[in-house]
Structures are given as C-alpha cells and as structure tokens.
Amino acid sequence: MTVLPSSIWRLPAAFGDGLGLGERAYVVSLSVLSEIFAFTAIGLIARWGEVFPRWIPFLRGRRVPRRAAVLLAAIGAASLTLLFSLLLIASEVRGTTIRGGDDLPADYPSQAGGWEAAWFHFCYAPLILWGPLLGVLAVAYWKRRSAAERTPVAA
Template sequence: MTALTDSPATTGRLRTVWRAAHAPVAGVPRWARIAAFAVPFTVLPSSLWRLPAAFDDGFPLGERVYIAFLSILSELVAFTAVGLVATWGERFPRWIPGLRGRRVPTSAAVIPAALGAVVLTVLWTAAFVTHFSGVTLRGEPIPANFPTQAGGWKAAIFYVCYLPLLLWGPLLATVTYAYHRRRRSR
C-alpha cells in the first residue's frame, strides 16, 4: 500500500464521497432502494464472465478492447439506476457548465430510464428465447464453440452469469416508476 491510500484523511474523504453518492433521497421507498442497488449486481456476473476474454491472446486486440469496454460500460449504465434513488440523481453536478446545481427535470430522467427498461426487457427476453430455440438474435444457428453448446460446467456458469440480466429491465422499470411517483408528488 502507498502512503496516499493509508492516509486517514484520504480514507475519510473516500468514505464521505461513497456515502454521499449512495445516500437515498428522502421519500424513497425501501423496495425502490433495494431494486436500484440490485440493478448493478444483475449485470456484474456477465461483465465478470466476459473479462477473461479481454486478456485472451487468442482474440484480436480490437475484440479484446471491445469486450473490456462492453463490460465496463454495462456496469456504468447499470449504476445509473442508483441515481434514481440517490441524492446525485436529483441535481446536475457542479462540473456541468450551465446546468451545475440545477434540479434534474423529472422527464429528463424518467423518459430515458423507461425506454431503457423496455429495451432491456425486450432484448434479454428475446436473447434467451432465441438462445433456447437454438439460434442467435440474428436467426443464425448458435456456433458450436459457444459455451452452452459444450454443456457441463461451461454451460452452467454461462447461465448463472447471464440469467440475472433478465431482471435488469424489470428492476429498472420499478425504480423508474418510484422515481416518477416521488418526483411528481413534489
């Protein structure tokens, strides 16, 4: 460890920032907080499952970068659900010129979140329905080297990592509903 990370002041500041980012807004129901914090955890297993491929020399560099980028981006997008229940989702950050400190309009959060919930629900449901039918979303046969084709532990691990994605859309929809209801009543 370095002196920087051992410093009580640094640890205290990080703890303060962490708490501020995750502090729920007054009036957020407990079920909405649980659903919001569950969203990133529904995405995490698939992100972690993909990451070893980013370090596999058998893939071209561009593909490895894409895989790592997809995993990180998925987590960042999933984490935005927390903004629907946390204080940082109520006001624009100070670093955004022209908007700093202003209240986020309800529709600016609800419309993208609702569209995201619909798209995610349709996408992951269709992905699994087609997969269990033996084809990809494009209608092509599933490749022979795909993990689920091998069966056994590879298939089991794949399903354990990817099945939670079926919850991403519905969880986001419930959090979006709670956000809309709470903000509309103000």
C-alpha cells in the same frame, strides 16, 4: 448487481487465445459500458438524480427534469427487457446465435454442458432482470418526485 456477473464473465474471454486486438477491445468496452449504464440507475435513488452535482458545468445545482429522467429510464427499461427476452428466446429455445446462425459451436458455453454452461447461465441470467428492475426504479422515482413537488415548502 444484475450486470456485474456477466461483465466479469466476459473479461477472461477478452484475454483468451484466438482473439484479435479489436475483438478484445470490443469485449472490454462492452463490459465497461454495461457497468456505466447500469450505474446511471443509481441516479433514480440518489441525490444526484434530483439535483445536478457541482461538477457538471452549466447544470450544477439545477433540478433534474423529472419527466426527462423517467422517460430515459422507461425507454431503457423497455429496450433492455425486450432485448434480453429476445436473446434468451433466440439462444436457448431456438438454438440460434445473435448473428442468426442455427448451430452454436460445441465449445459455446451454453452448449458445452457441465460447469462451463452452469457458470455461463449463472452469470447471464440476472441480465433478464435488468430491464424490469429499471422500470420499477423509474416508477418509484416518478412517484417520489411527484409527491415532493406537490408538498408545499415550509417557509
């Protein structure tokens, strides 16, 4: 749920005036890929995060390697936390864009003021939580799977 508001906010911009086909495809792809990556975190709490589902060839029915799942989740959590923290600092505190420009256009949502800026911040603020929440899920997954592997199986 931390990714959905920003994805929804971006989609109307993809179909606004002044964007070329490539830019529109980029914005839509960014939203779709963000949602796909966010959905993979469900694997840290769902059954398919412990045993590969039947529809995955060659892996179906096998246990998901605990260390691999936690390592990928930890790398993702650290990367997302760093990325969104730096972007917050760069865009709000220093007033720079991701491209490094010192001045943002007057119509840039976070600079425009009013309801546009409020809506922009409301939709993008939850992204700051994506990394830390993924980290919490990774730790919980590690603990749950470690405890399950230590528990003897009843015959």
